[in-house]
Amino acid sequence: MNSNSSKPASGIFHNAPWMDIARKEVGQKEIAGPEDNPRILSYHATTTLKATDDETPWCSSFVNWCLMQVGIKGTNSAAAKSWLHWGRPSGPVPGAVVVVCSSKRTDRSFSTSGAHVGFLIEETATDFRLLGGNQGNKVQESRFPKATWNLLGSRWPPYHQR
Numbered sequence: 001m002n003s004n005s006s007k008p009a010s011g012i013f014h015n016a017p018w019m020d021i022a023r024k025e026v027g028q029k030e031i032a033g034p035e036d037n038p039r040i041l042s043y044h045a046t047t048t049l050k051a052t053d054d055e056t057p058w059c060s061s062f063v064n065w066c067l068m069q070v071g072i073k074g075t076n077s078a079a080a081k082s083w084l085h086w087g088r089p090s091g092p093v094p095g096a097v098v099v100v101c102s103s104k105r106t107d108r109s110f111s112t113s114g115a116h117v118g119f120l121i122e123e124t125a126t127d128f129r130l131l132g133g134n135q136g137n138k139v140q141e142s143r144f145p146k147a148t149w150n151l152l153g154s155r156w157p158p159y160h161q162r
Helices: 018-024 038-045 059-069 080-085
Strands: 097-102 114-122 127-132 141-147 151-156
Touching: 018 038, 018 114, 018 127, 038 059, 038 141, 059 080, 059 114, 059 127, 080 097, 080 151, 097 127, 114 141, 114 151, 127 151
Parallel strands: none
Antiparallel strands: 097 114, 097 151, 114 127, 127 141
């Protein structure tokens, strides 16, 4: 369903410094078995949940961590839907924090709620391309087809110029 894709031309995220941080994390992934990736535990430490393993859904933890690296306060929540009331509403612009939800009840590969949060790379007529954590158990760019994923909201950091 989701696949890697190429990166857009540089400069497209000049007003979204968190995207540089997120891009540097591409490839961080869960460790199978009893070990846990310490970087993912760092992501979790930015939320009130403070999960202690890398199997706990971590998309929101990743977004919180990336924003924190550039001095922007996130939601401090591990819930993807917590981002729907954060910041200010924006259109689906590159770099925005977007929340999508699976329209198929059986497609819950990212969380038990079916919701997922990540940073928008681009929106096309057929899909959303997000850079996020816990996409295929790692940080990567993935496509979320509009046929099975609905946009719940698109947000921009408070007080940050678009």
